Amino acid sequence: MDQKSTIFDRIYQSLASVKLSLFLFGALAATSIVGTLIPQESTVEQRLREYGPKLSAIIELLDFADMYHSWWFKVLLGLLTVNLIVCSFRRLPQTLTLLRAGNQTMDPARLEKMRHHARVQLPVPLAASQKLLAALLGRRYSCQWQERENGWQAVAEKGRISRLGVYFVHLGVLFILGGALVGSIFGFRGFVTIPEHGTVDRIFIGGKHRALPLGFAIRCDKFTVDFYETGAPKEFRSDVSIIEQGDLVEQAAILVNDPLTFKGITFYQATYGSEPSDIMLQVKDLKTGEGRRLEVPFRETVMIPGTKDRLVVMDYAENVGNHGPALFIAAAREHQQPASAWILVKQPEFHGNRIGDLVVTVEGLQNSFYTGLQVKKDPGIWVIYAGFSLMLLSMLVALYGSHRRVWLLLDQASGGTKISLGGHSSKHEARFGREFTKLTQDIGDLSANRETHV
């Protein structure tokens, strides 16, 4: 039983040690470098080409290509979290003890040993001196007075909170890590492209593999891109409408740095592009001589009316073989092998505008923009922002504040009151030294006659 408890003790001790914190800071910093040198989320083939089989094997083994989500990086982060919690809990009682330590009785010998100490004689009776001092100190510190035999003692202090600052910094870090966890469990990140005038009610998560219904629809009314005279982009803007159960509920513009949030889901302007729309084709069968006009939406398979033949416009190119824009069209005719060809848009007489026995002419074609939106839901973001604020404010207090204390002993003496004082500061000794000297002078100035030893 004893054996066991010592093992647990040891584990607890090392989890609570600042040595472990230092190690984890160093380890996280050092390993993080690896992920900035090896491109993250590359493919296996890319890595084999770049690093060869041996290095690639190591990269696969240690998950270096998705390092920040690898099990061992998560273990390091987890250890840091545990270390931070355990360490804070172990040290908190000591801090609280330190905060209470001011209440103990003070003797002149201990005051003399303090780094900052002084003695002042006031030619004022004890009771009057105590009143004067209480008024003076009360303006600068929070004080506790206690009567003793033939005298008084007091503790004056300031900046108690600075000793607790570090715990709030750590709490802030926990908020941030917790917020990230909440976001990764209850949130999602996705992507959607919407053609101008198009409407979507679902987005794609994890690289087009999973569709997620939004519960409402979003329509892209207009996409605009502006350029400066230099040719650099000036503004990307999607004007969108939110439609819920057939009703238009909101209209807004989405710009870079100005996203739109609806029902906790936020849409960010991410990319844009253009694609053909309003494609009107004339399809003539060379065998039968029959010609038909039909409208074909981009990348959607349609039946040629009156036949069992299918047609799909698979791709669009600005310039094919210096003959201008062209559509790549595939046709699957009844009882025939599927075939495909590039059909030139601007040169309807071109002899190659045919797929098997079908002669295709493009009679109408528009180019319209589509907008690419990053879609995100992150219920953890407010926890993270709370963590940010808490961490910053308490860092200020922890690093720039200091717990300053002055102990005073007042004794009745012939012709007045003898005052001994000693001071201590948790940090910033030099600054406190000046404060202490000033205080001693001000106490002496309470009467004209003074005698000071600093």
Added chain:
Amino acid sequence: MSSSLLLSLVTFVYLVAALAYGTGWLFRRSVLSRGAAWVSWLGVGLHGAGMLVRWVESYRMGFGHAPLSNFYESLVFGAWAVVLIYLCMEARYGSRELGVFPLSLAFLTMAYASFSPNVESKIQPLIPALKSNWLIAHVITCFLGYAGFAVACGLGILYLLRGPSKHPDNPGSGIRARIPSTQILDELMYQNVVFGFLLLTVGIITGSVWANSAWGSYWSWDPKETWSLITWLVYALLLHARLVRGWHGRKIAWVSIIGFGCVIFTYLGVNFLLSGLHSYAR
């Protein structure tokens, strides 16, 4: 007066100040050091005015934005921050012995920004990703932090130069004797790291909030982000080691130098050697 003329003038003002600090320090002529301090304050004033004029000029060109948007502007602001932080430290501690180092750094940075063919100094319009009020807060806090770390690193190098830890208070003669006492160096180093750490924290947080509104992600492990975190971790290590484990002197000096190496990599290495979302900072 145009901003580029003002900023070129500032470059030479810093050179004069650095030379005056240097000679005043080596030959113990306090008149020179005092003069150097005045010249430096003049330089900082002109430098600030130069950045403001550049801001106004960008509005005249029709796409006004704070002069904090590209590599040139960040170099100019960084040099200004280093001198300003040094002068505040000098005013607070009343020692003018170290001015030659920050002023030389500022002079070299300004000279590189103004005269290197690799640095584009024209005022350019903002691309959409940079059009945000977070730009000003993010860049100012980051570079003030970097400047604090730069000063701390300089102090760390001086600490190591001053001599082996066995005789910290007996530096002997020569140039070593001109370096302030190890206690002062240690204290100033710590103060600058604390300042830098706070500002870097604000810089990372503002960057994170900004990224969240621009790209929908407050943290993407982009190389710039990751290197800023690495830098933050190194200084977090320094602070914990000093405040809890009682590290002082040489150890702290070394960590402070390593930390500034990370700062330099975050600022320059990431842009020139790695690729990522911060590519406009080239």
